[in-house]
Amino acid sequence: MILVACASAQAPKHASHAGPPAKELEAKVRKAWEDFKTKNKDAFAAILADGFTEAEEDGNGFRDAKAEVAEIDQFDLDKYTLTDFKVRPIGSDGALVTYMAEYSGKVAGQPVSEKDAVGEVWVRRGxxxxxxxxxxxxxx
Structure with missing residues (x-):
């Protein structure tokens, strides 16, 4: 956290950046979920930053972008509901997006139903x- 604060303090200020656009980021999260559901791997992969990681509730540790995209073939997402979006700035080119996700589907033919608290770190790239x-x- 100290390194992030120091880097943020030394980063040049961008006059055109007024902080993270909450509605745009919520729309991107919703599109990512829909791309996962419809198995649109190219569109889903395009939203992942270089160095992407994910830690899911299964306790299996971190996954990289390749593993996350591959999961699309294993998980048939039937329905989902995303609520309680909050967007908080992290410096001038970052944001913490939190929300609740309820979803159901099948993994390897077995039914799955979850309710998760989700936290995502988004970064501006260009x-x-x-x-x-x-x-x-x-x-x-």
């Missing part, structure tokens, strides 16, 4: 926003 890290935690 004029676009990409997701760098996702953390899913089971919720009641």
């Amino acid at each position: 004029k676009d926003w990409k997701v760098l890290h996702v953390q899913e935690t089971k919720a009641k």
Whole structure:
């Protein structure tokens, strides 16, 4: 955290950046979920930043972008609901996006139903926003 604060303090200020656009980031999260559901791997992969990692509620540790995209073939997402979006700035080119996700589908033919608290770190790359890290935690 100290390194992030120091790097942020030394980063040049961008007059055109007014902080993370909450509606744009929420739309990108929703599109990523829809791309996962419809198995649009190219569109899903395009939103992942270089160095992407994810830690899911299964306790299997971190996954990289390749593993996350491959999961699309293993998980048949039938339905999902995303609520309670909050977007908080992290410096001038980053944002923490948190929300609740309820979803159901099948993994290897077995039914799955989850409710998760999700935290995502988004970073601006050029004029676009990409997701760098996702953390899913089971919720009641």
